[in-house]
Amino acid sequence: MTERKRLFLIDGAHAMYRSYHAIRALSTSRGLPTNAVYGFIQIVQKILKDHDPDYFVVVFDTPAPTFRHERFPAYKANRPPMPEDLAAQIPWIRKVLDAYRIPYVEQDGYEGDDLMGTFAHQARERKIDSVLVTGDKDLCQLAGAGIRILNPNKDLLIGPEEVVSLFGVTAEQLPDLLALTGDKVDNLPGIPGVGMKTGAALLRRFGSLDELFRRTGEIEKPALRKKVEEHRETVLETRELVEVCCQVPVEANLEDFQRRDPDPAALRELFVVLEFQRLLDGLPSPTEKSLATGG
Numbered sequence: 001m002t003e004r005k006r007l008f009l010i011d012g013a014h015a016m017y018r019s020y021h022a023i024r025a026l027s028t029s030r031g032l033p034t035n036a037v038y039g040f041i042q043i044v045q046k047i048l049k050d051h052d053p054d055y056f057v058v059v060f061d062t063p064a065p066t067f068r069h070e071r072f073p074a075y076k077a078n079r080p081p082m083p084e085d086l087a088a089q090i091p092w093i094r095k096v097l098d099a100y101r102i103p104y105v106e107q108d109g110y111e112g113d114d115l116m117g118t119f120a121h122q123a124r125e126r127k128i129d130s131v132l133v134t135g136d137k138d139l140c141q142l143a144g145a146g147i148r149i150l151n152p153n154k155d156l157l158i159g160p161e162e163v164v165s166l167f168g169v170t171a172e173q174l175p176d177l178l179a180l181t182g183d184k185v186d187n188l189p190g191i192p193g194v195g196m197k198t199g200a201a202l203l204r205r206f207g208s209l210d211e212l213f214r215r216t217g218e219i220e221k222p223a224l225r226k227k228v229e230e231h232r233e234t235v236l237e238t239r240e241l242v243e244v245c246c247q248v249p250v251e252a253n254l255e256d257f258q259r260r261d262p263d264p265a266a267l268r269e270l271f272v273v274l275e276f277q278r279l280l281d282g283l284p285s286p287t288e289k290s291l292a293t294g295g
Contacts, residue, residue: 004146007055007123007257008047009116011134012104015043015058016093018135018153020086028275033085037092037274043152044100047133055128055257057119058097058104059112066109068241075241078187092274099266105252110245113139117246120147122254131157138183140167141174141244168200176209179239188238191231198224209239 019039026035047053068075097104105115116139120130124146132139135153140163143149149158156162163171180199182190190199202219206212213232219225228235264283271280 005054005128006051007057007119007128007130007254008051008053008150009119009130009132010043010047010056010058011112011116011132011136011139012058012060012093013112014134014136015040015152016086016090019043020083020089028273032274033089034092034274034276036086036089037096038276038279040093041096041276041279043133044096044102046152051131053131054259055123055254056102056259057252057257058102059115059119060104060106061112062106062108064108066111067245068111072188072237072241074187076186078184092270095270096267099270100262101260103252103256105250107248107250110248114245114248115250117142117244118248118250119252119254119257121246126254128254137167138174138178138242138244141171142246143171167196169203173203173208175239175243176203178242179209179235182238183242186241188241189231189234190238191227191235193227194224202228209235 016036019042020036023035023039026038027033047056066075094104106112107115113136116132116134120132120142123130127146129146129148131148131150132142133150133152135151140149140158143158143160143163150156151158158166160171163169163174167174167177169177177196177199178188178190180190180194180202181196182188194202202212203209206215212228213236216225216228219228268280268283271277271283
């Protein structure tokens, strides 16, 4: 990464769930759950403090089915519904983002991953570097020139070299690897019995799925060769589903994401309602703000 301007994109779904599970039993005196909101604010504040982004946006999924559900109705069918006490916090997370003057985007028919890929590619065309803040391994396929993945769980910045270290294949090969192994989290089938190690070894040898299926006869182990041959169509279908779409027809553009100063009064009002005393104490008092601006 260079000293060029940087766009930070937060995976809103990952940030919400991570915060929800990391912080337990936090609510207001009136019983309003606030653990996900508080954790989300911590993620935002850390990015602002540690990275000082030039552009900043949060992307969310929508409840609407995506093009992946249309192609494969069982996509993510094994996932439980969002916990009610997490769903109740989403409007508050949006209010907090409004107070921080951080835009958020969502698009029916697509996932947040697709929006992140689309905006990152738009930024690269304008010579702006992008950092995707997420713990979703699928997005590591985007690591490349001007694009890095920041895993907030481990505070790990992932580029092309780190992808090879983590998965044993290049970023460009990662969708092929996920197609071979399948993804239980998203309920996507792969080849039974083929895990990351075996899948990576196949791709290192053959280079791609197309080449693997063209040269299946060269696989020495008969059982593995048979599995690859039998599951060819399934793997190719899964390959289309795991690939991030970087051409989402979305109206928002990079100029909408330019970093703006937060609204202290709006944050103060929210922190009072949410009973975030520590965060409230960290805000400048109205008197301090007035003196700083010469008011």
